[in-house]
Amino acid sequence: MSRAPVNRRILLVDMDAFFASVEQAHHPHLKGQPVIVCGDPSRRGVVTAASYEARPSGVHAGMPLQEARRLCPNAHYVEGDPEKYVAISLALLNLYLSITPDVEPFSVDEAFLSLQGRHGTRAAALAIAADLKQRIRERFGLTASIGIGPNKLIAKMGAGLAKPDGLTDLDEQAFREVFWPLEAQSMWGVGPQLATRLHALGIATVSDLAHAPREALEAAFGIIGPQLREAAWGKDDTPLVPYHQGIEAKSMGHEVTLPEDCEEPAFLEGTLLRLSDQVGRRLRGEGYVGRTVAVKLRDHRFVTRIRQRVLPEFTADHRMIFDTVRALWREHWSGGPLRLLGVTVSSLAKVSGAGQTELFTPDTRAGRLREAMDRVRDKLGEASLVPAGTLTHRRRLGHVPFGPVSGRGRLRNPEP
Amino acid sequence: MTFESLSDPVDVLTAFVDGRIQPLRFRWQGRVVRVRRVTGEWNRREGSTLLRYFSIESHAADSYELCYDPRGPRWILSRAWGAKK
Numbered sequence: 001m002s003r004a005p006v007n008r009r010i011l012l013v014d015m016d017a018f019f020a021s022v023e024q025a026h027h028p029h030l031k032g033q034p035v036i037v038c039g040d041p042s043r044r045g046v047v048t049a050a051s052y053e054a055r056p057s058g059v060h061a062g063m064p065l066q067e068a069r070r071l072c073p074n075a076h077y078v079e080g081d082p083e084k085y086v087a088i089s090l091a092l093l094n095l096y097l098s099i100t101p102d103v104e105p106f107s108v109d110e111a112f113l114s115l116q117g118r119h120g121t122r123a124a125a126l127a128i129a130a131d132l133k134q135r136i137r138e139r140f141g142l143t144a145s146i147g148i149g150p151n152k153l154i155a156k157m158g159a160g161l162a163k164p165d166g167l168t169d170l171d172e173q174a175f176r177e178v179f180w181p182l183e184a185q186s187m188w189g190v191g192p193q194l195a196t197r198l199h200a201l202g203i204a205t206v207s208d209l210a211h212a213p214r215e216a217l218e219a220a221f222g223i224i225g226p227q228l229r230e231a232a233w234g235k236d237d238t239p240l241v242p243y244h245q246g247i248e249a250k251s252m253g254h255e256v257t258l259p260e261d262c263e264e265p266a267f268l269e270g271t272l273l274r275l276s277d278q279v280g281r282r283l284r285g286e287g288y289v290g291r292t293v294a295v296k297l298r299d300h301r302f303v304t305r306i307r308q309r310v311l312p313e314f315t316a317d318h319r320m321i322f323d324t325v326r327a328l329w330r331e332h333w334s335g336g337p338l339r340l341l342g343v344t345v346s347s348l349a350k351v352s353g354a355g356q357t358e359l360f361t362p363d364t365r366a367g368r369l370r371e372a373m374d375r376v377r378d379k380l381g382e383a384s385l386v387p388a389g390t391l392t393h394r395r396r397l398g399h400v401p402f403g404p405v406s407g408r409g410r411l412r413n414p415e416p
Numbered sequence: 417m418t419f420e421s422l423s424d425p426v427d428v429l430t431a432f433v434d435g436r437i438q439p440l441r442f443r444w445q446g447r448v449v450r451v452r453r454v455t456g457e458w459n460r461r462e463g464s465t466l467l468r469y470f471s472i473e474s475h476a477a478d479s480y481e482l483c484y485d486p487r488g489p490r491w492i493l494s495r496a497w498g499a500k501k
Contacts, residue, residue: 026456026471027479027497040421079421084469087458141455381462 007120010240011113011129012147012155013096015136016164018109019085020051023078025141034075038065041077043259048080052164085109088140093243095135099128102242112152114240122148126169133167149175153236156188175234180207187231197221206232249288253296254278255342261300263337272325273318274390275343280318281382284374288348289314293324296342297333304340307332314349318387319366321345420496428482428491439470439482444493450475469494 015021019037024030034054039045047068050059057072068075089108096103102114115125129146136144145166147159154175158168161178170178179186184203185195201220203209210232217225230236254275262268272295283290294308307328315321325343376385428442441450456471468484481495 022456026481028455028473029477029479029497083460084458087460088456091458377463379463381465384463 007117009115009120009122009125009148009150010152010155011115011125011132012106012149012152012159013092013111013113013132013136014145014147014159014163015092015109016143016145017049017051017055018089018142019049019080020054020078021142022085022088022140024051030076030078034059034072036065036068036072036075036077037080038068038077039257040079041065045257050075092136092140095132095139097243099132102240104240105243112155112240114242122169122171126167129167129169133165149234151234151236152238152240153188153231154234157186170234172234176207176210179234180205180210180232182206184209184232187228189231190228194221249286249348251344251346251348252279252282252286252288252290253294253342253344254282255296255340257340258338261337261339263335268329268333268338268341269326270390271341272329272343273322273387275341276322276325277318277387277390279343279345280316280321281374281377283316283345283348287351289316289351290345290349291315291347292345293321293328294342294344294346295325295328295332296340296344297329297338298340299334300337300339302339305332306342308344308346310347316351317366317370422493422496424493426482426491426493428484430484430491437468437470437484439472439484439491442482442491442493444496449478449480452477455479 020035023035023037024033030051032053033051034057035051036047036054036059037049038047045065047059047061047063047065049061050068050072054072054075057075059068059072059075065077069077085108089105093103093105093111096111096113100113100115100119102116104112104114106112115128118124119128125148129148133144133146136142143165145159145163146168147155147157147161148167148169149155149158150171154170154172157175157179158170159166161168182205183195184190184198184206185192187206187209190198197220198204198209201212201216203212209228212229214226214229217229219225221228256271256275258271291311291314292308293311294306296304296306298304309324309328311320311324321343373385424444426442426444429440431438431440438454439451441448443449451472452475453473454470455473456469458469460467460469465485465487468486470482470484472480472482474480479497480493483492483494484490485492
């Protein structure tokens with residue numbers, strides 16, 4: 001006896017120009033105006049987000065601020081507040097969880113929701129999505145674009161079809177009608193490089209990809225070749241990982257664009273120490289240890305080099321991370337001016353239950369000191385204790401967008 | 417309109433209604449700013465302290481961000497648009 005098909009629809013809720021829209025909602029005089037969210041607008045850096053009003057000028061996230069100012073001189077340049085955006089993202093997540101327990105946060109401004117049973121019919125999913133858009137607008141003053149589909153792929157690609165403030169519902173058949181005539185690069189996960197390689201095989205459109213010989217794709221791209229072909233048919237069996245089950249991190253890193261190109265070793269080293277400290281603290285806070293340490297160096301010509309080293313043992317200790325990063329930096333830095341520095345730890349393992357404390361804090365003076373420092377920071381905040389080697393660097397940097405020093409530093413009591 | 421990032425302690429006339437904090441007016445640089453509406457609210461944790469943030473629009477249509485720090489308790493004006501020093 002065959003079972004009745006289970007009703008199931010996936011929603012992808014994508015907040016429109018999230019960071020810029022939050023600033024417009026919170027500061028009504030910015031509504032309808034081009035808004036560019038960045039680090040400290042008085043220093044250089046990159047565009048973090050651009051409102052829809054700024055986008056026709058060609059401004060987009062990741063663009064150097066200098067170029068954005070040239071393209072869109074009349075925009076409002078607003079210093080971003082990442083902790084505010086995360087807090088609002090969490091409030092949105094709570095709203096989604098009031099609809100279904102099956103919510104997978106995909107990024108700070110996107111989440112998948114799974115609707116099943118009587119809520120999983122097309123009509124019910126559409127009504128729920130429309131109601132959700134309304135509630136987001138009323139409570140947060142923000143708009144969202146929602147894609148609805150039988151799987152995550154169709155929901156995600158559908159959400160991008162009608163932005164901002166869109167609502168798109170596609171089944172597999174409708175997906176093919178909409179996407180097959182489009183360029184292969186319109187597929188989720190196909191970037192410019194992959195698109196170029198597809199082109200070389202004579203695959204220009206999504207339809208070409210759907211009808212390409214499976215063997216040829218496998219020969220060219222390995223295991224992802226046939227997966228791409230399936231995706232072009234609107235097939236996707238990627239499971240939704242609900243929020244309550246947790247998501248394993250693959251890497252943790254921090255990077256910073258320097259206020260000006262710098263070739264001063266002490267300053268660069270101080271920056272690497274601060275970044276290593278932030279990464280180590282985050283690893284310990286989230287219960288991870290890692291084995292691969294990487295340093296990212298971007299020079300004044302925007303040439304980026306990433307160099308990494310595998311450690312003999314797992315660690316969450318900022319000294320061990322910093323020693324590795326410093327060695328890599330000394331080995332690979334040409335001595336020329338640098339624009340950006342980054343530190344990442346990957347090959348992560350979750351540390352849980354018994355032994356966690358021992359792994360993080362071996363019974364050494366350094367381990368006990370780190371444990372004490374963590375306790376002080378847990379109670380008083382990140383800026384309450386910092387490695388001394390970063391102090392000169394902090395005074396000069398003044399502001400680090402998206403680092404823990406910026407916002408917290410401002411809130412400290414100005415009186416001695 | 418100009419944007420300023422600040423950390424100015426300010427005196428805020430505050431209402432506590434149904435467990436919620438509501439800034440009503442505050443004094444800044446010798447002027448009284450009356451809150452027309454709260455346009456956004458969010459929290460941030462600093463160590464074990466929960467800081468409460470409010471975006472507000474004044475009756476003069478200026479825009480501000482206020483932070484309530486329960487450790488004082490005290491209020492900090494963290495951002496201002498439109499008002500000149």
